[in-house]
Each structure stands twice: as structure tokens, then as C-alpha cells.
Amino acid sequence: MEELDKLLATDGHNPNYHVLKAASYVRLGQFEPAIEIYESLLDDAPHQPRVYLSYGHALKTVGRQAEAIAAYRKAVEQAPELGEAYWSLANLKTVTLSDDEVMAMEAALKRPALTPEDAAQLSFALAKALEDRQEYDRAFKHYAEGNEVRRRQSAYSGDEQTAKTERSIGFFDSGFFGARKGWGADAPDPIFIVGLPRAGSTLLEQILASHSMVEGTQELPEVISLSRRLGGKKHPSDRSLYPDMLADLGAGDIRALGEEYIDRTRRYRTGTPFFIDKMPNNFEHIGLIHLMLPNAKIIDARRHPLACCFSGFKQYFARGQRFSYSLSDIGGYYRNYVALMEHFDAVLPGRVHRVQYETLVEDFEAEVRRLLDYCGLPFEPGCLEFYKNDRAVKTASSEQVRQPVFKDAVDHWRNFLPHLDPLMHALGPEVLARYPADGSGGGGSD
Known part of the structure; x- marks a missing residue:
């Protein structure tokens, strides 16, 4: 935090420094100042899906669920293949993903240029949505696919x-x-x-x-x-x-x-x-x-x-x-x-x-x-x-x-x-x- 303050003193308009400062606040468990930084960044430049994602995480952590959901859905709107945004919605465990969101995840998973992280998170989110619909066999298939992507990235023995x-x-x-x-x-x-x-x-x-x-x-x-x-x-x-x-x-x-x-x-x-x-x-x-x-x-x-x-x-x-x-x-x-x-x-x-x-x-x-x-x-x-x-x-x-x-x-x-x-x-x-x-x-x- 001290080093970031030095950087901001020399270049106070650099958004990357502000993002890092917000992330540092989060790591220290100080969520309100992090939320204020994210809101300021989004006011200045509204098209930032990953900032919306981090903003949603901070809101969720302090119990502002409705605002967190809105932030996650804004991230999805701006980046339809952003698997972490879909998974963040599903991971709330209290949100039912819509039919349109299920179709969007299914379409995104068919795209060849997905990163492994996006593919895994989309699979987990889609599986949760199908489980909520009591489609248990289809849900298990996507849980297994998401886990297989993660397993290939790990070195567990x-x-x-x-x-x-x-x-x-x-x-x-x-x-x-x-x-x-x-x-x-x-x-x-x-x-x-x-x-x-x-x-x-x-x-x-x-x-x-x-x-x-x-x-x-x-x-x-x-x-x-x-x-x-x-x-x-x-x-x-x-x-x-x-x-x-x-x-x-x-x-x-x-x-x-x-x-x-x-x-x-x-x-x-x-x-x-x-x-x-x-x-x-x-x-x-x-x-x-x-x-x-x-x-x-x-x-x-x-x-x-x-x-x-x-x-x-x-x-x-x-x-x-x-x-x-x-x-x-x-x-x-x-x-x-x-x-x-x-x-x-x-x-x-x-x-x-x-x-x-x-x-x-x-x-x-x-x-x-x-x-x-x-x-x-x-x-x-x-x-x-x-x-x-x-x-x-x-x-x-x-x-x-x-x-x-x-x-x-x-x-x-x-x-x-x-x-x-x-x-x-x-x-x-x-x-x-x-x-x-x-x-x-x-x-x-x-």
C-alpha cells in the first residue's frame, strides 16, 4: 500500500494503480475503500468487465447481494465469454440462472478460443444451473468436464x-x-x-x-x-x-x-x-x-x-x-x-x-x-x-x-x-x- 501511494503520487490517473490499491484493500479485509475505488473507476470508464467482476466480489463479501448480482450481470453483458462472471453468479448459491443465461453459457462453451479458466468456470456454472433444474445427469457431465480442465492444470498426486x-x-x-x-x-x-x-x-x-x-x-x-x-x-x-x-x-x-x-x-x-x-x-x-x-x-x-x-x-x-x-x-x-x-x-x-x-x-x-x-x-x-x-x-x-x-x-x-x-x-x-x-x-x- 505504501508503494502504491508513491506511484499514485507520481501518476494519479493511472487506473492500474487504483485497481491494485483496491485489490490490496481486499486482501487486508478493508472492503469499503475498495468498493469506493471500483465505483470511481467505473464512473470514469463504464466498459470494464473485469472491474465489474472485482466490484461484485467486494459487494458480495460485505453482504450487498443485489448490487453484487447486478455487477456480475454487467460483466456478463460486456464480456459474454467471461466464465468467472457466470460462475460468480452461480456460486452465490442463492441465484437461479435464467434460460437465456443457460443458452448463452452453452453457446460460449462451443467457442474454440476459450481460455481453460473460462471453459472450466462456464462448465461449473452451467452444471449448477442444470442441477437447480433437477437435470442431474447433464449437470454431472458439466461438473466432470469443468473438473477435468482444472485437473489438467494441476500437479496433484x-x-x-x-x-x-x-x-x-x-x-x-x-x-x-x-x-x-x-x-x-x-x-x-x-x-x-x-x-x-x-x-x-x-x-x-x-x-x-x-x-x-x-x-x-x-x-x-x-x-x-x-x-x-x-x-x-x-x-x-x-x-x-x-x-x-x-x-x-x-x-x-x-x-x-x-x-x-x-x-x-x-x-x-x-x-x-x-x-x-x-x-x-x-x-x-x-x-x-x-x-x-x-x-x-x-x-x-x-x-x-x-x-x-x-x-x-x-x-x-x-x-x-x-x-x-x-x-x-x-x-x-x-x-x-x-x-x-x-x-x-x-x-x-x-x-x-x-x-x-x-x-x-x-x-x-x-x-x-x-x-x-x-x-x-x-x-x-x-x-x-x-x-x-x-x-x-x-x-x-x-x-x-x-x-x-x-x-x-x-x-x-x-x-x-x-x-x-x-x-x-x-x-x-x-x-x-x-x-x-x-x-x-x-x-x-x-
Whole structure:
């Protein structure tokens, strides 16, 4: 931001500098000044579909849904092949795309000059529109096509993920933690919500962020960034030194890591006693989190494997989550996640609080009270009325958490059951056996 101010001082009419400044505000969670910049840019030059797109994203995040929809549709009007604009409309989860918009997406997908990103986003958006029309076979076809485009762009290896999981299970044993009891920074501030995307983590975040003592931030990259630095990889083919190198660190080193995390996350906070880090992939780093921040809270957002995995398969992720572009990959990833969480339940009993999504929507108040008790927070009625909280929400569930809890989406995956054999095979009978056929949480909610 400081560098941009220097550039603007020398060339205040350069629109690229203003776009960058607005994007920087967004990254810092300061959406109102970003919205003002986008509005000024569009007043000066109305034909800017990508600025309309960014404007729509910022409006959506702060809950101005009608204006966001108008901005997205303006982007579509100005750039009919802009897949991100269609997907942004579909990704609101509360908008029904019109017949004309469906026809326009179908026509755009036939054009040979589409970029892979536009092709994938158009496919995901069209699939969502067809699902809303209960045309499930056609919808699955387009979900699969969009995922295949994304899969070809990624370099995900399920075997590498399994090996990484097994390495963590072998390293983080009870003896390792016992020898380092009392290490780490004392800060009790962080509340980590981990799990898989689309497992209900945004709902949990919104519930907790509706408490007067808790602030919601976003999916923070700091833990993953620390783990990568500790791994010391210079090239993608190098073997990471993490987590094994943690065995060579002393108490002071571990405390410094915790203090660094607290220091680096201050930029996202405004002063409440507790804050939420909702990066779902942090479940891979529970060992590191417990070691460097022994007083932090860790919440596992768990959802029925078929519901969670297929919801992830239907989601176009702008970045990361490379495992989600194949039913087999996402099933294997979920299986590894369950194995790793079971391991930490065994070596750190009671350390992680699990919330089963299906149980939460069925017995909402009781589960919210359990959650607050685990976090050491007094009950506040506002947590039950989380949908009245007007905080900015950046994830794909932003519009859903502005409504009361509803049960309609729990079983949506059943409409696609004929297509889910690869997913069920990858999950394996051991994982699926824990979840009754009615989709309830079974024993997984303990």
C-alpha cells in the first residue's frame, strides 16, 4: 500500500494503480475503500468487465447481494465469454440462472478460443444451473468436464498426499509431545477451524464470530507458510524436511514460531480477545499448531464423506484444493484426513473438538453450546442468530451463512448417486461404514 501511494503520487490517473490499491484493500479485509475505488473507476470508464467482476466480489463479501448480482450481470453483458462472471453468479448459491443465461453459457462453451479458466468456470456454472433444474445427469457431465480442465492444470498426486499423511502419523507420536509438554507460546487467542472445504466451516466461523469476544478473519496462510519454510524445499522435486526437522528445535525455537504466528496475524485483527483462522487445510499441521500454540483451540468441521466430497467436486476453487478435481482424488484425500485426525485424537485426546455438520443442523442450540464450552466462552444468544451478523465473509458459503440454518442441502449428493462409484471406492468401506445410509453423522460426532 505504501508503494502504491508513491506511484499514485507520481501518476494519479493511472487506473492500474487504483485497481491494485483496491485489490490490496481486499486482501487486508478493508472492503469499503475498495468498493469506493471500483465505483470511481467505473464512473470514469463504464466498459470494464473485469472491474465489474472485482466490484461484485467486494459487494458480495460485505453482504450487498443485489448490487453484487447486478455487477456480475454487467460483466456478463460486456464480456459474454467471461466464465468467472457466470460462475460468480452461480456460486452465490442463492441465484437461479435464467434460460437465456443457460443458452448463452452453452453457446460460449462451443467457442474454440476459450481460455481453460473460462471453459472450466462456464462448465461449473452451467452444471449448477442444470442441477437447480433437477437435470442431474447433464449437470454431472458439466461438473466432470469443468473438473477435468482444472485437473489438467494441476500437479496433484494422491500417492504423495498419502505418503505425507503416513509420515506425519509416524512422526507425531505421544512420546514426541510428552517430551515437549509446556513448550510454545502462551497465547490463547487463536481458534483454528480445520477440515475439508464445504464441511460447514464457514457456518462455524460465523457462529463464533457472532460472539462479542471472537473475531472472524479469513483463511489465513500463515501456518502453511511456516510449514513450507521449515520444510526448506528449494525445488518442487526436493524432499521436505518438515515435520522431521521439528525434532531438532529447542523450546525457544518452538516458542518463537508461535510468537511469529501471533505477530503475523495481527494485521487481520481489530482487537477482540480471540480470533478465528479458518484455513481448512491446517488439519495437516495440527502437530505444529499444538506444539507452538498449546493454548489455541482446534475445531474439526466434519461432514458426511459423500456430501462433503461431492460438494467439493462441484466447487470451482480459484486456487489451491488441487485434490478436488477428481472424485478418486478427493475420496483419497478425505480418507487420509480421517486417518490423520484419528491419530491426533489418540495421541492428544480431547485436544480437537469435532462438530458433525449433520448433528449441528439437527440439534443446533445444543451443538452451539458444546462449541462455546470447548472454547471457554460464555453463551451469547447472538451465536444462535449468526445470520444477523453483517461481517464480511470471503468464502463460497458467504450467502448461505446470511440465512438461518436449513436442512435442505444435507442430502443433495443423493441426486448424483449413480455417478459416485469412483468416490465411494476411493473412500473405502472403512470410512463409509461410520456414516449410516441416512447421511447422519453416526459415531463421528464425538
